[in-house]
Amino acid sequence: MSCTTILVGRKATYDGSTFIARNDDSPSGKYTPKKFTVVHPEEQPRKYRSVLSHVEIDLPDNPMRYTAVPNALEGEGIWAASGVNEANVAMTATETITTNERVLGADPLVEFVPSTDGRPEVPGGIGEEDLVVLTLPYIHTAREGVTRMGSLLEKYGTYESNGMAFQDKDEIWWLESIGGHHWIARRVPDDRYVIMPNQLGIDEFDMDDAFGEQKNYMCSADLREFITWNHLDLTVKDEAQDFEVGFSKSSGDSTSQPDTASSSGTHAAKHWTFNPRDAFGSHDDADHVYNTPRGWYMARYLNPHFASWDGPHADYRPDSDDIPWSLTPERKVTPEDVKYLLSSHYQGTPYDPYASYGDSSRRGAYRSIGINRNDFLALIQIRPYQPEEFRTIEWLAFASNAFNTWAPMYANVTRTPAYLSNTGKHASTDNFYWTSRMIAAMTDASYGKSLFHIERYQLAVGAKGHELIRKYDAKMMDALGDPVTTITATDSSSDRSERDDRIHALAEQANQEMADALKEAAADTLDKVLYELSNQMKNSYSRSDT
Numbered sequence: 001m002s003c004t005t006i007l008v009g010r011k012a013t014y015d016g017s018t019f020i021a022r023n024d025d026s027p028s029g030k031y032t033p034k035k036f037t038v039v040h041p042e043e044q045p046r047k048y049r050s051v052l053s054h055v056e057i058d059l060p061d062n063p064m065r066y067t068a069v070p071n072a073l074e075g076e077g078i079w080a081a082s083g084v085n086e087a088n089v090a091m092t093a094t095e096t097i098t099t100n101e102r103v104l105g106a107d108p109l110v111e112f113v114p115s116t117d118g119r120p121e122v123p124g125g126i127g128e129e130d131l132v133v134l135t136l137p138y139i140h141t142a143r144e145g146v147t148r149m150g151s152l153l154e155k156y157g158t159y160e161s162n163g164m165a166f167q168d169k170d171e172i173w174w175l176e177s178i179g180g181h182h183w184i185a186r187r188v189p190d191d192r193y194v195i196m197p198n199q200l201g202i203d204e205f206d207m208d209d210a211f212g213e214q215k216n217y218m219c220s221a222d223l224r225e226f227i228t229w230n231h232l233d234l235t236v237k238d239e240a241q242d243f244e245v246g247f248s249k250s251s252g253d254s255t256s257q258p259d260t261a262s263s264s265g266t267h268a269a270k271h272w273t274f275n276p277r278d279a280f281g282s283h284d285d286a287d288h289v290y291n292t293p294r295g296w297y298m299a300r301y302l303n304p305h306f307a308s309w310d311g312p313h314a315d316y317r318p319d320s321d322d323i324p325w326s327l328t329p330e331r332k333v334t335p336e337d338v339k340y341l342l343s344s345h346y347q348g349t350p351y352d353p354y355a356s357y358g359d360s361s362r363r364g365a366y367r368s369i370g371i372n373r374n375d376f377l378a379l380i381q382i383r384p385y386q387p388e389e390f391r392t393i394e395w396l397a398f399a400s401n402a403f404n405t406w407a408p409m410y411a412n413v414t415r416t417p418a419y420l421s422n423t424g425k426h427a428s429t430d431n432f433y434w435t436s437r438m439i440a441a442m443t444d445a446s447y448g449k450s451l452f453h454i455e456r457y458q459l460a461v462g463a464k465g466h467e468l469i470r471k472y473d474a475k476m477m478d479a480l481g482d483p484v485t486t487i488t489a490t491d492s493s494s495d496r497s498e499r500d501d502r503i504h505a506l507a508e509q510a511n512q513e514m515a516d517a518l519k520e521a522a523a524d525t526l527d528k529v530l531y532e533l534s535n536q537m538k539n540s541y542s543r544s545d546t
Contacts, residue, residue: 002025002027002096002198002290003022003024003025003094003095003198004022004023004095004196004197004198004369005021005023005095005163005165005194005195005196005197006020006021006022006193006194006196006298006338006341007019007020007021007165007167007172007174007188007193007194007196008020008021008172008192008193008194008329008333008338009172009188009189009190009191009192009193010169010170010190010384011190011191012190012191012192012193012328012329012332012333013332013333013334014332014333014334015383015385016383016384016385017169017381017382017383017384018167018168018169018170018172018381018382019333019335019338019381020090020092020165020167020379020380021092021342021378021379021380021395022082022092022095022165022342022377022378023342023369023374023375023376023377023401024069024081024082024374024375024376024377024378025371025373025374026373026375031373031375031437032071032072032073032375033071033072033073033375033423033425033433033434034069034070034071034081034375034376034398034423034433035069035070035072035421035422035423035431036067036068036069036394036416036420037067037068037069037070037416037421038065038066038068038413038414038415038416039065039066039067039068039080039083040065040414041062041064041065041137044059044063044133044137045133046058046059046061047059048133048134050123050124050126050127050129050130051075051076051077051129052076052127052129053110053111053112053123053124053125053126053127053130053159054112054121055123055125055126055130055156057126057134057152057156059134059138060138062138063137064086064137064138065085065086065137065414066083066086066137067083067084067394067411067413067416068080068081068082068083068132068133068136069378069396072423072424072425072433073425076129078129078132079128079129080132080133080136081093081132081376082132082376082380082394083132083136083394083411084380084382084392084394084412085137085139086412087139087140087141087168088168088169088382088388088391088411088412089136089140089141089142089144089168090167090168090392090411091131091132091135091136091139091145091165091166091167092165092378092380093128093131093132093164093165094128094131094162094163094164095162095163095164095196096128096160096161096162096163096198097161097162097163097177097196097198097199097200098161098199098200098281098282098284098287098291099161099179099200099280099282100280100282102230102231102232103178103179103230103232103279103280104179106179106229106230106232107178107179107180107181107182108179109125109157109158109159109160109161109179109180110125110156110157110158110159110180110181111125111159112124112159124157124159125153125156125157125158125159126152126153126156126157126158126159127158127159127160127162128160128162131149131162131164134149134152135148135149135152139166141171142166142168142170142171142172143166143171143173145166145173145175146173146185146218149164149175149183150175150183150185150218150219150220153181153182153183153220154181154182154183154220154221157181158177158180158181159180160177161177161179161200162177163175163176163177163196163201167380168382169382169383169391171187171188172187172194173185173187173188173218174188174194174196174201174202176200176201176202176276176280178220178226178280181220182219182220182222182223182226183219183220184210184217184218184219184220184223184280185217185218185219186202186204186205186216186217187215187216187217188326189216189328191328192327192328193302193326193327193329193333194325194326195294195295195298195299195323195325196295197291197292197293197294197295197298198290198291198294199277199281199287199292199295200276200277200281200282201277201281201325202276202277203275203276203277203322203324204273204274204275204276205217205219205275205276206271206272206273207223207224207272207273207274208272208273211224224272227274227279232279233274233279234275234278234279235273235274235278277321283321287321288318288319288321289319289365289366290366290367291367292318292319292320292321293318293319293351293366293367294344294366294367294369295323296309296316296317296320296323297318297341297344297349298341298344299316299323299327300316301337301340301344302327302329302330302337303327303328303329303330305330306327306330310349318351335379335381335395338379339377339379339397339401342369342370342377342401343370343377343401343402343404344369344370344402345368345369345370345371345402346368350362350363351363351365351366354447356448368402369401370400370401371400372400372440372444373400374399374401374404375398375399376397376399377395377397377401377404377406378394378396378397379394379406380394380395380411381393381394381395386473387476387477387480389412389476389480389499390410390412390472390473390476390503390506390507392411392412393408393409393411393469394409394410394411395407395408395409395465396409396420397436398432398433398436399433399437399439399440400436400437400441400444402440402444403439403440403443403444403454404436404440405457405458405461405462405521406462406465407420407432407461407465407514407515407518408465408468408469408514409511410507410508410510410511412503412504413504413507413508413511414504414508415508417511417512417514417515417516418431418515419431419432419516419518419519420432420515429526432515432518432519435519435522435523436522439457439526439529442526442529442530442532442533443529445536446529446532446533446535449535449536450528450533453525453528453529453532454525454529457521457524457525460521461517461518461521464514464518464521465514468510468513468517469510471510472507472509472510475506475510476503476506476507479499479502479503479506480499480503
């Protein structure tokens with residue numbers, strides 16, 4: 001499934017929060033309705049069975065409550081996609097990524113094989129349908145998310161190549177699957193942002209750290225041997241940098257296999273860094289139309305002076321394979337920056353499909369970030385300066401990001417507003433998903449006349465969101481300071497429960513007030529773009545009968 005991801009470390013954001021954000025996009029020619037929900041511990045399965053791959057997995061007995069943005073319609077599984085648990089740990093999964101033939105030949109994907117001719121079916125591995133449900137309810141830090149997901153990949157395998165992010169108030173980790181059972185993960189530097197456009201993205205990996213302190217890197221247990229045995233590291237090394245691996249051959253076995261103990265000893269003596277994008281990724285012609293232009297535009301926006309981005313002699317072009325995975329932004333990043341980038345159709349460049357200037361043959365040459373098939377956008381903002389009870393905000397948008405708006409929702413809640421959770425099969429103005437779909441389709445068809453309505457809509461709703469966050473942060477802070485609800489280590493569980501109930505009630509009140517304002521603004525915008533599009537109907541006629 002095509003998607004675009006932005007991750008921003010705490011020293012690179014405007015307020016010291018960590019950000020993880022992702023567009024979830026449907027496959028070509030398909031639109032997947034989504035909804036915003038809360039999953040309670042009693043609703044979490046203890047034995048999980050994947051709808052698509054039929055793999056069965058026993059789950060722990062102590063899940064936490066968590067938010068999710070699952071598919072609104074049944075049939076293909078949950079696809080929980082993005083959410084936050086009670087411990088203020090977040091996850092987004094997944095970014096579909098690319099790989100190459102050497103990797104897939106060395107570690108094939110674990111695909112479901114249906115029963116045929118009396119032979120039993122063979123379950124497949126885990127995939128995007130499953131990952132959030134299997135991981136998010138059980139982790140208390142971003143680092144724990146990496147280790148749990150890594151163990152699941154090693155045990156069950158996967159039937160697709162995916163990247164995913166884990167987040168707490170201090171750290172963000174990005175994990176990429178390698179073939180069927182292998183994986184790598186890198187901590188996002190605190191002062192940097194990461195851009196991910198449907199390609200394997202990590203461009204530097206320190207194997208010594210991954211098998212040592214694991215300060216910034218982690219990976220599957222046999223990754224060193226996997227790389228060496230299959231000749232995957234493409235780094236050009238001089239003789240002093242060359243790496244060797246020992247091999248052992250058991251009697252009766254005609255195939256040499258890596259000797260783990262020998263290879264570990266050899267690598268420990270030399271510092272091993274390499275470029276995973278070269279080793280595991282792809283550099284196809286299709287990437288230069290579908291993927292790299294998105295990375296180019298996002299980096300160009302956040303680092304306009306870092307390099308030359310335009311013209312025949314640019315340092316980085318839309319088809320460059322070496323656009324950095326992470327950069328330090330030239331100014332602090334805001335939620336509005338993330339929304340703009342994940343809504344982009346290459347504004348200000350010759351490639352904007354809506355442009356009325358420049359060479360028309362270049363318009364729409366590259367796959368936009370904000371496309372018709374966006375299902376939702378979620379930015380999770382974990383604010384270290386706020387108490388745990390209302391620390392996390394989820395900014396949510398549905399449908400095509402180029403023409404939608406988003407709303408902030410407090411994550412520590414027991415229920416979500418109906419306007420965001422009641423998505424059904426049929427188009428309706430009673431929910432945010434379908435209203436956003438209609439606004440987008442009408443605006444696209446009447447772009448010149450309707451765009452200013454969208455700009456005003458986005459500005460008004462965004463301002464209202466920040467206003468309500470300020471209002472309800474203050475209300476909840478006051479509630480925490482009330483002697484009745486101030487909790488100490490000696491307080492009873494009933495005291496804690498009363499305090500939690502009051503905070504939940506305020507957070508849910510805030511979310512409902514935001515949803516009410518959102519519904520009113522969306523209905524008003526729908527009226528306006530419908531009017532503009534109606535005036536452009538081909539059967540229009542200027543003479544009036546009245």
